[in-house]
Amino acid sequence: MAAGQSDTKLGKGTVFGYAAGAIVDGTMTNVVNTFLLFYVTTVCGLPAALAGLAASIGLIVDAIADPTIGAWSDRLHSRWGRRLPFMVAAMPLLCTSFVLLFSLPEWHSATALFVLLMALSMTVRVSMSFFNLPYLAVGAELSDDFVERSRVMAWRWAAGMIGAVAGVGIGFGVFLKGHDGLAQRHAYSAFAQTLAVLVLAASACAILTIWTTRHLHHRPALERSSMDKRLARELSELMRNPSFRILFLGSVLFFAAIGMTQALGLHANTFFWHLAGAQIQQVTISLPLGALIGAPLCMPVVRRIEKRTAVLIGLCGWILIQASPVSLRLAGCMPLTGQALTLLLSGATFVGGMLMSMAAVAFNSMMADAADEHEYLFGARREGLLFAGWTLASKAASGVGTFLSGVLLTAIAFPIEQTKRNGLEVHVPQHTLDMLGFFYGPGAALVAIAGVLLLLRYRLDRHRHAGIVAELRERRLAEPATVRQRA
Numbered sequence: 001m002a003a004g005q006s007d008t009k010l011g012k013g014t015v016f017g018y019a020a021g022a023i024v025d026g027t028m029t030n031v032v033n034t035f036l037l038f039y040v041t042t043v044c045g046l047p048a049a050l051a052g053l054a055a056s057i058g059l060i061v062d063a064i065a066d067p068t069i070g071a072w073s074d075r076l077h078s079r080w081g082r083r084l085p086f087m088v089a090a091m092p093l094l095c096t097s098f099v100l101l102f103s104l105p106e107w108h109s110a111t112a113l114f115v116l117l118m119a120l121s122m123t124v125r126v127s128m129s130f131f132n133l134p135y136l137a138v139g140a141e142l143s144d145d146f147v148e149r150s151r152v153m154a155w156r157w158a159a160g161m162i163g164a165v166a167g168v169g170i171g172f173g174v175f176l177k178g179h180d181g182l183a184q185r186h187a188y189s190a191f192a193q194t195l196a197v198l199v200l201a202a203s204a205c206a207i208l209t210i211w212t213t214r215h216l217h218h219r220p221a222l223e224r225s226s227m228d229k230r231l232a233r234e235l236s237e238l239m240r241n242p243s244f245r246i247l248f249l250g251s252v253l254f255f256a257a258i259g260m261t262q263a264l265g266l267h268a269n270t271f272f273w274h275l276a277g278a279q280i281q282q283v284t285i286s287l288p289l290g291a292l293i294g295a296p297l298c299m300p301v302v303r304r305i306e307k308r309t310a311v312l313i314g315l316c317g318w319i320l321i322q323a324s325p326v327s328l329r330l331a332g333c334m335p336l337t338g339q340a341l342t343l344l345l346s347g348a349t350f351v352g353g354m355l356m357s358m359a360a361v362a363f364n365s366m367m368a369d370a371a372d373e374h375e376y377l378f379g380a381r382r383e384g385l386l387f388a389g390w391t392l393a394s395k396a397a398s399g400v401g402t403f404l405s406g407v408l409l410t411a412i413a414f415p416i417e418q419t420k421r422n423g424l425e426v427h428v429p430q431h432t433l434d435m436l437g438f439f440y441g442p443g444a445a446l447v448a449i450a451g452v453l454l455l456l457r458y459r460l461d462r463h464r465h466a467g468i469v470a471e472l473r474e475r476r477l478a479e480p481a482t483v484r485q486r487a
Helices: 012-019 022-043 048-075 084-101 110-139 146-175 185-212 227-240 242-272 277-304 307-330 338-378 383-411 416-422 430-455 462-478 481-485
Strands: none
Touching: 012 146, 012 185, 022 048, 022 084, 022 110, 022 146, 022 185, 022 242, 022 277, 022 383, 048 084, 048 110, 048 383, 084 110, 084 185, 110 146, 110 185, 110 383, 146 185, 146 277, 146 338, 227 242, 227 338, 227 383, 242 277, 242 307, 242 338, 242 383, 242 430, 277 307, 277 338, 307 338, 307 430, 338 383, 338 462, 383 430
């Protein structure tokens, strides 16, 4: 079979081996998004606005670098293929910077701590992109089949959620457990070191699988123009791709909402809902656990309905679940406390995770379909650049969400200095708690609704994609043999 015509069913070993690489991003990104803002503000005492700014700068710098990384991996010629050199080189830097991020020194200067946090945040995010963007691009190359591609994405998403569950579970259940466990500064470093070992093993499994399946990958384009000229032209192509444009803008809004909920999650669970450490663990871990279980369960649904429909069902369900509990509490209609409240929030979050799985699997498969449409429209494969554009949207939006969360904590006069001195036993005014709950729940949901409205304009359905793939096969068969064999 010629490169780029991988439409056969993949073996389970290939699918699972490739999916293991998602544990890297699933573990580290979810741990950073869940714990970092709480750690650097409540534990380390950095002012919330500075903490949000430092974390968001790291995301935004990474987002700007993503198109270059993606385009570079699309064009690289090496005996290891296009993607593997980036993945192998990224892991040592990623693991080292991740451990340092959760091992901040006890400096008295807020400015010095801000600069260090910003530098480490940028290093973690950019090195993650050097691993993750080539890894994501391979997923669009393993198969061109409409349904098989969704299977690959489902297991990749499930592996990412295994990483998320492991990361959050190890944090709450081992290193940060007990009364005031979240306030124990020294525990975060050991926590990060443990996760670094976990992701190194997962990345090794994915790297080996990608090496053994390199015959299925699409060949890099042969161009002699300079990198800056190519990138400018390719970015222009990308934004002229109607499917990608809608997916890009929709994901900006949705990930901004996700960024707010993840950054404010520990604050909301601790101070708005008044949950204890074990209860916070139960609620927090319910989201990735629901997403993990939802990944295989959503596959029959995604096979039978249009991918856009699956995304819309998942996103609308998540929005409803995110907004409802807080809105009911603010309206005085939810008097539950303690374990009864924990069970309700855990159940709602679990269902929200399952719905998010449906949306994520279908969305990732839509991005891979958009790569086929891009080749159809412009005559070149751009998987790396397409996924770079998508991660640019997600990271920039998450950065904005994190920054807004830090600004909002400052605006509502959240007592950062008191929590640093006294731990979690502090008095927070009711008005501050109400505003915290609003921005965590219905406020974030309103941002996501705008993303749903944009996705209604997506038009690349099953029938149109089948026609595109058939046309691409005819084009490849018509190429001269010498061109097909060149790599």
